[in-house]
Amino acid sequence: MSYSFEYIDIILLAMIAGFIFLRLRGILGKKTGFEDDINSSFPHEAPPSKPAVDLNANTFDENAKKEFVKGAMIAYETIITNFAKGKLKDIKSLLDKNVYQQFEQAIKDRDAKKFSSETTFIGINSAEVKEHQQNKNMLEVTVEFVSEIISCVKDKDNKVVSGDPEKIKKVLDTWKFSKDSRSSNPNWLLIDTQA
Numbered sequence: 270m271s272y273s274f275e276y277i278d279i280i281l282l283a284m285i286a287g288f289i290f291l292r293l294r295g296i297l298g299k300k301t302g303f304e305d306d307i308n309s310s311f312p313h314e315a316p317p318s319k320p321a322v323d324l325n326a327n328t329f330d331e332n333a334k335k336e337f338v339k340g341a342m343i344a345y346e347t348i349i350t351n352f353a354k355g356k357l358k359d360i361k362s363l364l365d366k367n368v369y370q371q372f373e374q375a376i377k378d379r380d381a382k383k384f385s386s387e388t389t390f391i392g393i394n395s396a397e398v399k400e401h402q403q404n405k406n407m408l409e410v411t412v413e414f415v416s417e418i419i420s421c422v423k424d425k426d427n428k429v430v431s432g433d434p435e436k437i438k439k440v441l442d443t444w445k446f447s448k449d450s451r452s453s454n455p456n457w458l459l460i461d462t463q464a
Contacts, residue, residue, distance in 0.1 A: 334398045340457070341412045341446060342396050348459060349418070353388035355380070365447065365460040383425040391417035391437055399443065406450045410457070414442045440464070 344363050351360045355376045361369060379386065393416045400411040418440050421432030432438075445461040448454075 329401050334401075337410060338396045338398060338412065341410075341444070342393050342414075344446075344457070344459070345393065345396070345412075345414050345416070345442070345444065346390050349416075350388060350390050352376070353386045353420070355386070362456055363459055365458045368459050368462065379422070384422050384430060386422050387420070387434060389419040391419065394439070403450070408448045408450050409445060409460070410447075411443060411445045414440075414444065416440050416442070 348360050348363060351357065352372055352375075357364075357369065357372055357376065364372065393414060395413075395415045397413050398410060399413050400409075402409050416439075417437050419434065419437055421434040422430045424430050441464070443463040444459055446457040447460045448457045
């Protein structure tokens with residue numbers, strides 16, 4: 270009698286192993302003969318880097334504007350939120366040296382007064398290229414942003430000094446971005462802001 274249980278155990282273990290094998294094959298896949306050659310999927314040398322948006326007087330069409338505005342909107346939100354938090358190191362690569370120094374001084378002034386800034390970025394209602402030009406190798410694009418932001422400044426006692434922590438404010442900003450057309454760096458730098 271004990272021999273019959275050994276056969277049942279072996280059959281049961283074989284069924285479990287077969288089930289596991291079929292599940293793994295279903296999950297991991299199997300060769301079908303239509304696989305791409307791995308070596309031909311990747312170029313052997315990297316293509317030369319090109320700017321994210323090719324801008325010059327002749328090629329800055331509607332598609333280029335749309336692509337530029339997408340990137341500018343991301344930069345706008347990133348710069349606004351990091352400036353409010355006082356995290357300039359996170360956005361240094363997006364700011365021109367002069368703008369960086371202005372932002373740094375504004376944060377130092379705020380910290381010296383022991384003020385804190387609270388900003389909630391709601392969203393961008395519109396972003397529109399107002400002007401684009403090329404001066405020698407420098408490319409410049411001016412973008413007008415209309416956004417909604419909740420913003421306030423509080424003192425060390427947590428009292429509101431300016432703004433309203435519960436009111437959504439519509440903000441109109443005009444920012445100018447610049448890029449050296451010879452640079453391989455895809456980032457545009459913020460060179461001017463007007464509120």
